[in-house]
Amino acid sequence: MIQFQNVNKSYGNKKILDDLSLEIRDGEFAVLIGPSGCGKTTTLKLINRLIEQDNGKITIDGRDISEENTVELRRRIGYVIQQIGLFPNMTVEQNISIVPKLLKYPKEKCDEIVHSLLKLVEMPYEEYAHKYPAELSGGQQQRIGVLRALAASPPIVLMDEPFGALDPITRELLQEETRRIQKKLKKTIVFVTHDMDEALRLADTILFMQEGKLVQAASPEEMLRNPANDLIRSFMGRHMESANGTAKLLxxxxxxxxxxxxxxxxxxxxxxxxxxxxxxxxxxxxxxxxxxxxxxxxxxxxxxxxxxxxxxxxxxxxxxxxxxxxxxxxxxxxxxxxxxxxxxxxxxxxxxxxxxxxxxxxxxxxxxxxxxxxx
Ligand SMILES: Nc1ncnc2c1ncn2[C@@H]1O[C@H](COP(=O)(O)OP(=O)(O)O)[C@@H](O)[C@H]1O
Ligand SMILES: [Mg+2]
CATH class of the missing domain: 3.10.580.10 (CBS-domain)
Known part of the structure; x- marks a missing residue:
């Protein structure tokens, strides 16, 4: 379980996270959503200690992460961002193997990871392992980025608007794939988006943030039925309306x-x-x-x-x-x-x-x- 207890973060005199408390259970697909600038990325980066909070406590499985070695911590946490940053001069296989190699897995184990992950996303080893990122489509590159985050199987994966730059069709495919892999491998995923469609499609729990605070944590169904405030209601837009049968039907x-x-x-x-x-x-x-x-x-x-x-x-x-x-x-x-x-x-x-x-x-x-x- 990932737990934030009264976490504060400011830049200068600007309060970014305001006494933020939240909980994410093991194996849960949690989606952080909210308007631009509300603190989603900041929250995510605190989890793998790319930044540090001013005060308050963050624990993973009860252990205070500030007392952990950051290298160790990050090995247990995969991270995917919008610009996935595959290394252009490395093949698909080498890109996926970075983490397993860092973890000093023996060569057979690294090979096995590469094979099984490529199989999982239906990109045949023979066809793709030796290609370079530039030889892949944007969607395939992002798939490899997701794979790399899952490689060596960290129990927690953080994803910051990973599909924001993709066309709608590729985006939907990768959403499905991510959900499928998450279910299969029982990962805990913390996923940031500002797109309610995406949140509703993926989340077990949606965490809605506003001005550095958690306003509502609920299942998609519950949030549709009982949005905590008008901002959430407006994010739900047409979904909300159709749930209540009050939308203008076309x-x-x-x-x-x-x-x-x-x-x-x-x-x-x-x-x-x-x-x-x-x-x-x-x-x-x-x-x-x-x-x-x-x-x-x-x-x-x-x-x-x-x-x-x-x-x-x-x-x-x-x-x-x-x-x-x-x-x-x-x-x-x-x-x-x-x-x-x-x-x-x-x-x-x-x-x-x-x-x-x-x-x-x-x-x-x-x-x-x-x-x-x-x-
Ligand atoms: N390193 C930084 N220095 C100063 N301000 C920052 C820094 N990082 C983020 N911020 C500010 O913190 C706020 C929240 O940022 P962020 O967590 O990236 O929001 P979100 O991901 O929800 O769009 C924004 O107003 C942003 O400008
Ligand atoms: Mg962000």
Whole structure:
């Protein structure tokens, strides 16, 4: 367990940490979040003694860290920052081996660590071990950075906005991977972010800091349900609102996105075959630039379809469209007031985002009321 007891830290006459007390249990994924400058990085650096507090006590497993040898201490604590700082003139294997070598593990043990860690993140040894950082993508470099922190298996890993500079897709992959590794190896992770999405996705416990103080420590669910103050509420933003069902719901919240879309030049027979295979009775037809052209129902094809004709000849302009950002209320009104079976939801560029059907609407309302439905 990591414990802060009344910890204070100032720079000059500026108080950075103000009587901070907190606890992080073994094997816990703890996420420190709060506005920029609230003291998250400072808190993290105190744990591995990159800086020292002015007063108050920090213990790990009951031992006061100020009485420990810092080199020993840091061997038990992995550290990942945004600029991961892989050594550019060392291979992936050498980068991962730094800590095990420092710990003076025998060569076989070092090799074993490198192999097992690369396996863990699905980067085959043969392919990656001998590459240099510059030969890897940003996401792969960060993966190696995370690996290096886990190498030699320190029980505690500190991570300071490690994925801040990555694109959203790589970021999500690494979040999942980190969570998976943490669960598997039962690490204690202290993770800093200012992104509530990330915190909600990763944390067992979210520690919300404000002006050098801990304002709330709670599970994601609990924090969503009972945010301690307005700042936390605003950080929760849309999550918060959807938990209470008071958010402004948009058309996009009610659409289904799996829609059969075909180019307008497709032949009728082919369209029928696709509809049969996918078991749908409506087609969305697109212009050549992927913008919405219209819809065609199976009834229309039955009545008017002829082999060899292009599907665009059968487009009816009965379907109504709605922009995905439009108020869901408008979608309801349109759908309920008409005899239409569905509305076509469009993206801002005129391409098709999805369809709102009576079924998709009912399902989304059910989920809002009772949470995720099973099917
Ligand atoms: N070495 C330093 N000297 C002076 N002020 C510092 C130093 N390090 C951090 N600070 C100040 O302490 C405050 C908290 O910093 P930090 O812990 O990095 O915040 P966070 O990570 O939450 O954004 C900021 O106002 C920052 O400017
Ligand atoms: Mg910081």
């Amino acid at each position: 058309a996009e919240d009610f659409m289904r996105t799996r829609v059969l879309k075909v180019p307008e030049t497709m032949h009728t027979l082919e369209c029928i075959e696709m509809m049969r295979q996918r078991d749908v009775n409506t087609l969305v037809v697109l212009h050549e630039d992927d913008t919405y052209a219209g819809t065609v129902s199976i009834e229309t094809i039955r009545k008017h379809g002829q082999a060899g004709r292009e599907i665009r000849e059968l487009i009816s302009d009965e379907a109504m469209t709605i922009s995905r950002k439009e108020d869901a209320r408008a979608a309801f009104d349109q759908l309920l007031a008409s005899s239409l079976q569905y509305l076509v939801v469009l993206n801002e560029d005129g391409t098709v985002a999805g369809l709102i059907t009576r079924t998709s609407m009912a399902k989304a309302m059910g989920e809002a009321l009772w949470g995720e439905l099973t099917s």
